[in-house]
Amino acid sequence: MTEDIKIEFSSPFEQSVDAFSHNDVKGDIRLEKRKMLPNLIIRSLIIAICIGLFGYASYMIGTNIVESNAAGEMYESIRVENALSEIKYSPSLLEPNPMLTFKEMLNSNGDYKNYIGGFDSMSDLESRRNRYRNFKNMAAQYEDTYAWIYVDYTKINYPVMKGPYTNYYLYTNYKGEYSKEGSIFVDSGLSDVYSENRNGVFYGHCMKNGLMFRTLKTFMESANKNTLAKTMNIEIYTEEGLYIYSVLSGYRSDYHSFAKISFGSDEKYLEWLDSIVANNTLSVRPSYNAQSKVCTLITCSNNTSNESERYVVHGILKSFVPASQLG
Template sequence: MKKLVRLILDVLLIACIGIALYFGYQVYQRYKEDKQNHDTYQKIQSYTKKGINWEKLKKINPDIVGWIKVKGTKINYPVVKGKTNRTYLHTDFNKKYSYGGCIFLDSHDHKDLDKNQHTIIYGHHMRNGSMFADLVKFRKGNFAKKHQILLYTPKKTYHLQAFSVYAKNADSTMPITFTDDTEKKDYIMRLIRRNGIPNISKQADDKKSIFTITTCSYEGNDYRTYVHCAEK
């Protein structure tokens, strides 16, 4: 009996060690990937210190369409457009595998943002604070009122002001185009009614393009943080 108990305890000990090693390896792999992702974008960010070097960036990745930056956050990344919305989900700017992927434009949008009625930009909410993790700051206090989202393109700079910010289940029905101004205006009013942040601008010109910046949230299953913006 004692031998059987000892055998069971030995098996349990070995199983516990195996589980610990497995999870330890997973943590190490995630740390390694996060560091690689950080190093990749830190190098790419060096091409923007004296103005954005579009020529250099396009040589690295011709899919680049813009650059997004928000003061007071770590958001300072190139924006790309893939063939589908999965192209850059786990592919970095150098087109190598990375869990953090890229910040990317909806594949149904035009790469020339001036031609879009609704520009949608996605990015991962990384637990180490990178990519679009800081987007959740727009849901706190006066951050959304005091901070603009700067979206640079080779043609112009968009100064975007949030008019609606909230978290909800993933919305796979966000329209890219509208049949007419009435439909667009109705959609904007629907977004405004969802706004959960007081004291931010509650206006958006339905004659101009609207912008949605979105990332994952961890309040609930399949939740997203949405920041809907208009040009200032």
């Protein structure tokens, strides 16, 4: 009887694995681990830093939102017209105009009617009385209150402060607290008797959250700015009463002569008036002379390539309502 012979075949790789032993391992494994440790630490630190930066950014975004909402609510709370008893009127609607072509819109230079026939400008007497009450309430509580400002077709409806120097209220709210929104404020060189000023200069931040003078920029960049400028009123409420201005000029500039408040003579003042009218980019052309009184509203253009550039709107006084008719 023949015995079966079993022959096993193995590949060279299998043979090398079978023959492999710990003596064939070159180098110190513990040393290799020690070499890897710094890389692991660096990677862990980078991950931790990224997580920390993400958390910080999220916190800052949340904080900014909360602070912006708080600032908006603070100003809402001091406006008499926000009382529940006040009647709100919806804007009247016009029949839509035929849709303009893109070329027609460009050629119009922004001088065409909107689909909405008007805004709730609250220019009626009762609303003006409410804003005068706003001023009086603020002046009774905060001694630096200088005026109250309201501008048609914008969200500008704020107390105006005057500090010991012009930039005092740049990052300070009317309560005297730090605020990135700051306050609407005037040049500290203005007379406390508002009627004595030839040029009342008002400053406000151009906040991305829409507060302060942001909507001045929105107005100046709007497609229908020329139409709005023709009927826009700028209202300044003071102890003496209400000063109502129409738009005289509007433009962007980094040459800050627009903030001038002292002129020396009628001739110098008229020269200055000529210069701001020459800068005008709006289709309004009211008449003026050396006896005209104006106001100037100034905010940043947020032009990152020219941080000194400002949006400027000048108003020319057209009427005055004494305090006796507003109280």
